[in-house]
Amino acid sequence: xxxxxxxxxxxxxxxxxxxxxxxxxxxxxxxxxxxxxxxxxxxxxxxxxxxxxxxxxxxxxxxxxxxxxxxxxxxxxxxxxxxxxxxxxxxxxxxxxxxxxxxxxxxxxxxxxxxxxxxxxxxxxxxxxxxxxxxxxxxxxxxxxxxxxxxxxxxxxxxxxxxxxxxxxxxxxxxxxxxxxxxxxxxxxxxxxxxxxxxxxxxxxxxxxxxxxxxxxxxxxxxxxxxxxxxxxxxxxxxxxxxxxxxxxxxxxxxxxxxxxxxxxxxxxxxxxxxxxxxx
Amino acid sequence: xxxxxxxxxxxxxxxxxxxxxxxxxxxxxxxxxxxxxxxxxxxxxxxxxxxxxxxxxxxxxxxxxxxxxxxxxxxxxxxxxxxxxxxxxxxxxxxxxxxxxxxxxxxxxxxxxxxxxxxxxxxxxxxxxxxxxxxxxxxxxxxxxxxxxxxxxxxxxxxxxxxxxxxxxxxxxxxxxxxxxx
Numbered sequence: 243x244x245x246x247x248x249x250x251x252x253x254x255x256x257x258x259x260x261x262x263x264x265x266x267x268x269x270x271x272x273x274x275x276x277x278x279x280x281x282x283x284x285x286x287x288x289x290x291x292x293x294x295x296x297x298x299x300x301x302x303x304x305x306x307x308x309x310x311x312x313x314x315x316x317x318x319x320x321x322x323x324x325x326x327x328x329x330x331x332x333x334x335x336x337x338x339x340x341x342x343x344x345x346x347x348x349x350x351x352x353x354x355x356x357x358x359x360x361x362x363x364x365x366x367x368x369x370x371x372x373x374x375x376x377x378x379x380x381x382x383x384x385x386x387x388x389x390x391x392x393x394x395x396x397x398x399x400x401x402x403x404x405x406x407x408x409x410x411x412x413x414x415x416x417x418x419x420x421x422x423x424x425x426x427x428x429x430x431x432x433x434x435x436x437x438x439x440x441x442x443x444x445x446x447x448x449x450x451x452x453x454x455x456x457x458x459x460x461x462x463x464x465x466x467x468x469x470x471x472x473x474x475x476x477x478x479x480x481x482x483x484x485x486x487x488x489x490x491x492x493x494x495x496x497x498x499x500x501x502x503x504x505x506x507x508x509x510x511x512x513x514x515x516x517x518x519x520x521x522x
Numbered sequence: 523x524x525x526x527x528x529x530x531x532x533x534x535x536x537x538x539x540x541x542x543x544x545x546x547x548x549x550x551x552x553x554x555x556x557x558x559x560x561x562x563x564x565x566x567x568x569x570x571x572x573x574x575x576x577x578x579x580x581x582x583x584x585x586x587x588x589x590x591x592x593x594x595x596x597x598x599x600x601x602x603x604x605x606x607x608x609x610x611x612x613x614x615x616x617x618x619x620x621x622x623x624x625x626x627x628x629x630x631x632x633x634x635x636x637x638x639x640x641x642x643x644x645x646x647x648x649x650x651x652x653x654x655x656x657x658x659x660x661x662x663x664x665x666x667x668x669x670x671x672x673x674x675x676x677x678x679x680x681x682x683x684x685x686x687x688x689x690x691x692x693x694x695x696x697x698x699x700x701x702x703x704x
Contacts, residue, residue: 251560252551252640254625254685259640261549263676273560415680424528427677436620436645438547438675440530447526451680484679486527519531 244268251276255287256390258414264401265408265421275404279397279411286393289317290385292340292349302375303340303382304355310368310376318373320385320392323491327388328364330510331499336364340384349384356380390416391450391494398490411490418448418490432482432522441484441519448490452497453482481522487515547678548644552626558611561628561637562601565608569600573702586697589690596698607631610703612695613641616687621645627692633699638692 244267252261262279264272291297298317305311313321327335341358343349359366362381370376390413397411398418408421419425424443431437432453442449483500487493496516499507504520511518552560558568574595575583584591599611609630616623622644628636 250549250551252549252643253638254640254688258685259643261551410677412677415678417677417679425677427679428675429679438678441679442530443528445526445528449527449679453680482680488526517527519529521531 247272249273249276251280253280253283255280255283256393256413257386258390260393260397260414261410261412262397262401263410264406265423266406271404272406275401275406275409278404279400279409282396282400283393283413286316286389286396289314290320290389290392292352292384292386299383299385300352302377303352306375307356307377307380310370310374312372312374315373316392316396317385318369318375320388320491321367321369321375323392323495324385324388325364325367325369327495327499327514330514331503331507333363333365334499334503334507335387335495337383337385337388338362338364338367338381339387340382343384344382349386352382355382358382387498388491388495390414391448391490391492394418394448394490394494416448416450416490416494417444418493419444420446429482429484429521439521442486444486447486447488448493449484449486450490450493450497451482451484452501454501481520483518483520485511485516485518487517489515492516547675548642549676550642552639552641554613554626554641557613557626557639557641558599558601560639561611561626562608564603565601566604567602568611569602571598571600571610572596573598573698575698575702579701582701583694583697586700587690587694589694591694596695598703601628609636610699612698614691614695616691618687621687623688625688625691627695629695629699629703633696633704635692635696638688640688 246265246267247269248263248265249269249272250261250263252259260283262276264276266272288294289298292299294300298313302311302313324337340349344351358381359379362379366378366381368376368378394411394413394416395418398409398420401409402420408423410417410419410425417427424445427441427444427449428438429441429451431439483497485493485496485500492515496511496514500511500518500520508518572595580591580594597613601608601611609628612627612629614625614627623640624642625638625640627638630636
């Protein structure tokens with residue numbers, strides 16, 4: 243039986259550190275597979291960046307309120323999932339939230355883009371046949387709450403497609419693994435992020451965690467935070483939420499719902515295939 | 523439905539009820555040689571060409587990059603095939619409030635970014651990160667060196683530390699190329 247190697251790499255992508263670890267018997271094969279997986283993450287980054295002018299998100303924000311635009315099938319897939327979660331959470335998850343993030347200076351305002359309609363919400367995003375997208379009102383789309391999970395799924399798919407059978411992909415804490423090895427996952431104590439709590443042993447599946455501890459900043463004497471309630475734009479609880487699901491996109495999106503909506507959304511999360519732990 | 527996960531914690535968790543560890547997460551990804559081979563697999567040799575810049579050049583770099591220059595020198599290697607310059611391999615360090623990152627950047631011969639690879643990443647919540655002597659102990663470290671890492675803690679969910687400092691560092695290295703390598 244050949245010796246099992248593990249290769250572990252990290253690159254800055256999607257505004258965070260993306261780590262990929264793969265196991266196998268041949269170093270060259272592992273290195274090529276990890277490169278291919280990073281290429282998938284880079285592609286998600288290019289398509290879904292709020293800032294990059296050429297991204298699908300940026301093009302939609304500039305033009306989709308006037309005319310339907312064709313987007314990459316990956317962008318379309320993320321929007322479909324985002325809309326599913328938005329409907330299932332009564333709009334608690336809403337990818338049109340960028341207006342509020344910009345207003346709180348958590349995102350820079352896109353240049354040369356029409357100011358969004360204050361009434362705009364996810365219901366104004368229409369997904370048309372042929373991967374076309376149209377907005378009913380000017381709005382600013384931001385996929386920051388879901389694209390990381392999707393990128394992890396694409397990286398996992400890429401690793402599998404080149405014959406890797408044990409790996410873990412972690413994009414800034416949204417992670418997914420597959421293979422015979424169980425992975426122990428820790429989570430930060432929301433009251434003291436340097437303390438780590440053992441959370442779960444994960445076989446083949448994903449875990450994502452949302453908390454305010456690194457995104458909370460004080461501006462003008464007020465706490466602001468990247469997790470905002472799109473309906474009221476109100477405050478955020480102090481704890482953290484960890485969600486496990488088969489796919490990382492599901493885990494990623496539902497952490498936002500549960501962080502804002504709390505335990506009363508656990509049943510809906512479960513129906514969407516997501517199980518959760520609320521911490522703190 | 524939850525056959526893929528075994529929770530180690532109850533449904534609603536009060537952190538005080540769990541045995542937590544005070545821990546500094548750390549990961550070593552690539553040695554110097556591995557990082558060179560990863561970014562320039564076709565290179566035949568790497569010629570050390572460290573750059574020491576004058577105060578004037580440092581000011582130019584700061585102005586171009588909009589980022590502070592903390593040390594007046596940079597570890598740079600020329601990546602060469604048999605006959606020509608493929609580009610530059612640069613090792614840099616950045617630190618934020620809680621993280622200290624050593625990373626490598628490959629620049630193509632035209633000055634564009636070829637690839638960025640994190641070599642070493644560690645978190646800290648102490649004062650050490652501002653302490654130059656503490657930071658120096660990681661420079662040029664190899665796998666298996668005396669730094670001991672806790673192998674049990676490898677996967678942290680919700681570990682989103684900012685990579686803003688790497689982005690800033692890369693801007694500084696591109697400015698360095700403009701001022702001192704071109």
